[in-house]
Amino acid sequence: MTTANQLRRAYIDFFKARDHVEIGSAPLVPENDPTVLFTTAGMHPLVPFLLGEKHPAGSRLVNCQKCIRTGDIDEVGDTTHLTFFEMLGNWSLGDYFKERAILYSFEFLTSVLEIPLARLWVSCFAGDEDAPRDQEAAAVWHSLGVPESRIVYLGKRHNWWGPAGETGPCGPDTEMFVELALPDCGPDCGLTCNCGKYVEIWNDVFMQYNKTAAGSFEPLVRKNVDTGMGLERVTAILQDRRSCYETELFANLFALIGELAGISNPIADRGARIVAEHMRAAAFLLCDGVRPGNVDQSYVLRRLIRRAIREGRKIGIHEMFTPALGEVVVADYHQAYPELREQQAVIRDELQREEDQFADSLERGMREFNKLIDKFPAHVVNKRISGRKAFFLYETYGFPVELTCELARERGFQVDMESFEEAYRKHQEKSRSGAEKKFKGGLADHSEAATCLHTATHLLHAALRQVLGDHVKQAGSNINAERLRFDFSHPEKVGREQLDQIEKLVNEAIEQDLPVECREMSVEEARNSQAIGLFGERYGERVKVFRIGDRSLEICGGPHVGRTGELGRFKIRKEESSSRGIRRIKAALQS
Numbered sequence: 001m002t003t004a005n006q007l008r009r010a011y012i013d014f015f016k017a018r019d020h021v022e023i024g025s026a027p028l029v030p031e032n033d034p035t036v037l038f039t040t041a042g043m044h045p046l047v048p049f050l051l052g053e054k055h056p057a058g059s060r061l062v063n064c065q066k067c068i069r070t071g072d073i074d075e076v077g078d079t080t081h082l083t084f085f086e087m088l089g090n091w092s093l094g095d096y097f098k099e100r101a102i103l104y105s106f107e108f109l110t111s112v113l114e115i116p117l118a119r120l121w122v123s124c125f126a127g128d129e130d131a132p133r134d135q136e137a138a139a140v141w142h143s144l145g146v147p148e149s150r151i152v153y154l155g156k157r158h159n160w161w162g163p164a165g166e167t168g169p170c171g172p173d174t175e176m177f178v179e180l181a182l183p184d185c186g187p188d189c190g191l192t193c194n195c196g197k198y199v200e201i202w203n204d205v206f207m208q209y210n211k212t213a214a215g216s217f218e219p220l221v222r223k224n225v226d227t228g229m230g231l232e233r234v235t236a237i238l239q240d241r242r243s244c245y246e247t248e249l250f251a252n253l254f255a256l257i258g259e260l261a262g263i264s265n266p267i268a269d270r271g272a273r274i275v276a277e278h279m280r281a282a283a284f285l286l287c288d289g290v291r292p293g294n295v296d297q298s299y300v301l302r303r304l305i306r307r308a309i310r311e312g313r314k315i316g317i318h319e320m321f322t323p324a325l326g327e328v329v330v331a332d333y334h335q336a337y338p339e340l341r342e343q344q345a346v347i348r349d350e351l352q353r354e355e356d357q358f359a360d361s362l363e364r365g366m367r368e369f370n371k372l373i374d375k376f377p378a379h380v381v382n383k384r385i386s387g388r389k390a391f392f393l394y395e396t397y398g399f400p401v402e403l404t405c406e407l408a409r410e411r412g413f414q415v416d417m418e419s420f421e422e423a424y425r426k427h428q429e430k431s432r433s434g435a436e437k438k439f440k441g442g443l444a445d446h447s448e449a450a451t452c453l454h455t456a457t458h459l460l461h462a463a464l465r466q467v468l469g470d471h472v473k474q475a476g477s478n479i480n481a482e483r484l485r486f487d488f489s490h491p492e493k494v495g496r497e498q499l500d501q502i503e504k505l506v507n508e509a510i511e512q513d514l515p516v517e518c519r520e521m522s523v524e525e526a527r528n529s530q531a532i533g534l535f536g537e538r539y540g541e542r543v544k545v546f547r548i549g550d551r552s553l554e555i556c557g558g559p560h561v562g563r564t565g566e567l568g569r570f571k572i573r574k575e576e577s578s579s580r581g582i583r584r585i586k587a588a589l590q591s
Contacts, residue, residue, distance in 0.1 A: 125172030293579030365397030387419025513565030514549030
């Protein structure tokens with residue numbers, strides 16, 4: 001049986017033996033990327049390099065990237081959906097292209113993982129008015145022994161990637177599937193149906209076009225390869241499991257959940273699956289500096305923890321349990337991600353604090369529920385709580401609607417679930433539209449305005465440390481063409497006098513028209529140079545270090561101006577709390 005740890009190592013070693021350099025997993029919160037809340041794929045941290053910048057580690061890369069996706073958070077609890085997952089990936093930045101990428105994929109699947117050729121299917125781009133049918137990829141697969149009957153051509157929905165925004169690199173992809181020993185679901189059973197017979201295992205993306213603002217697709221001079229293989233899904237396939245929840249990745253979590261809830265087979269319980277999945281995601285988010293709160297990443301983390309707590313209560317766990325499950329995640333994953341052990345106490349303490357706080361919220365919600373009930377006159381026969389009020393309890397106090405319904409029945413009331421579902425649906429649409437708005441700008445904005453603001457964040461970071469102290473560390477950055485948003489660790493509100501001082505320091509550096517210089521060096525050299533950066537597994541052997549005169553020295557992979565005099569006037573617009581122990585500054589540059 002191939003374990004997840006063996007798969008992770010085998011994949012990386014396979015590509016290292018083929019001249020790829022292993023790079024560390026980037027944080028779950030993207031740096032200087034306003035388009036997404038979380039790192040959702042291995043390619044996100046590499047966007048500047050896919051767009052043409054030189055990567056310090058070279059043109060062939062490989063890693064295992066931790067990822068968070070929350071678009072299907074409400075589906076978590078079935079046997080397939082996850083919010084946290086690991087993505088194995090390898091990249092060619094202007095080096096090899098389709099033939100070698102497909103050859104590597106075929107060799108790893110059949111020789112290393114020993115998946116029989118007879119179980120492999122592949123899909124290729126069918127072609128349309130924008131780009132031709134990808135017969136090149138299909139020919140490579142056929143030359144390797146995949147029969148034409150197992151090569152399927154599909155359209156853009158299935159076999160095309162990008163661009164990430166309105167414009168940029170994009171191209172066809174080829175996907176690999178494993179056929180499971182299940183009966184056909186019908187006469188049209190195939191790669192695109194959801195019956196579970198065909199499971200996608202790997203995806204090779206060929207970035208060979210640039211979509212222009214006019215909507216045309218122009219061939220790229222430098223072509224890239226970006227691949228992705230989900231570790232959890234492949235582990236399940238290799239162990240002949242129908243779900244990743246049945247693998248060792250979740251075994252210890254389910255063992256503790258079953259013990260706490262008195263459930264003999266927690267894997268089969270939807271609530272237990274939610275608890276296990278959400279607690280794994282929460283532990284990794286806490287490790288990467290996210291704290292429970294009410295906006296952006298902090299809100300998602302709070303929602304994950306509180307949903308896990310609600311489901312835990314429903315399956316029979318009545319004691320505090322989240323810190324103990326956080327400890328299990330650390331124990332299971334610290335060898336692959338040593339930062340978990342370093343942040344073990346933080347993970348435990350934050351989970352305990354949030355569970356205590358949620359208990360208080362539920363108590364307040366109970367008081368609000370009782371107030372709501374007491375307002376009804378005694379003579380009313382059809383006592384009905386509106387969906388709007390039930391949703392208010394859910395959204396404001398985290399009060400589960402199931403609990404509202406249960407308490408309502410005890411008091412002779414009904415809950416208008418139809419209007420509750422409508423209110424909930426509108427809330428989801430609003431959240432999704434917000435996410436789509438974030439994504440619309442495209443990954444890694446390299447416009448002139450964004451480049452200036454990116455450079456300004458370095459000056460802001462240095463000024464914050466000078467005024468507030470060396471405890472200040474970047475906790476997130478979000479930049480678009482209009483403004484920058486910078487999150488940093490600090491225990492209290494920054495006063496107006498301090499903000500004026502910070503603003504003054506940044507503007508002084510701009511007025512001095514300091515040079516912005518970039519040097520590539522080893523991680524050890526960067527550490528010895530006193531450059532600011534989160535040292536550890538996340539970096540490769542070489543990094544880019546940007547020096548701005550004598551004001552700032554920082555590891556970074558983003559775009560920068562040549563001199564600070566290009567920035568204009570720096571203005572802090574707002575300072576506020578982002579989450580517990582994290583402050584947020586919003587600022588802009590004025591011409």
